[in-house]
Amino acid sequence: MRIIADTGKCVGAGQCALTEPALFDQSEDDGTIIVLNETPEGELIEKAREAARVCPSQALSLEA
Numbered sequence: 001m002r003i004i005a006d007t008g009k010c011v012g013a014g015q016c017a018l019t020e021p022a023l024f025d026q027s028e029d030d031g032t033i034i035v036l037n038e039t040p041e042g043e044l045i046e047k048a049r050e051a052a053r054v055c056p057s058q059a060l061s062l063e064a
Contacts (some may be wrong), residue, residue, distance in 0.1 A: 001014060001040065002063045003048050005033045009059035016055060045048035 003023065012031025015022035023044060025034040040048050052060040 001045055001048065003035050003040065003052075004061045004063055005035050006059045006061070007029050007032045009057045011057045011059075013056050016060060019051040020044065021056060022050055024051060035060040 004055065005024055010032040011031075012026060016033055017026050023035065023037050023040055024036065025036055027034055037044070048060075050060060052058075052062055
């Protein structure tokens with residue numbers, strides 16, 4: 001699985017970083033998403049799915 005972030009859609013709400021700080025961070029400039037690990041494994045896969053679900057701007061997607 002691969003995490004895809006659309007920074008053009010991102011509104012900087014930070015829900016992804018709150019869901020899993022090991023996978024996501026936010027830019028200090030504008031608060032947009034930074035993916036720290038594009039290919040999570042193990043229990044981080046479910047955290048990536050949860051982050052995609054809670055993203056208010058739907059800026060996160062997952063590719064098999």
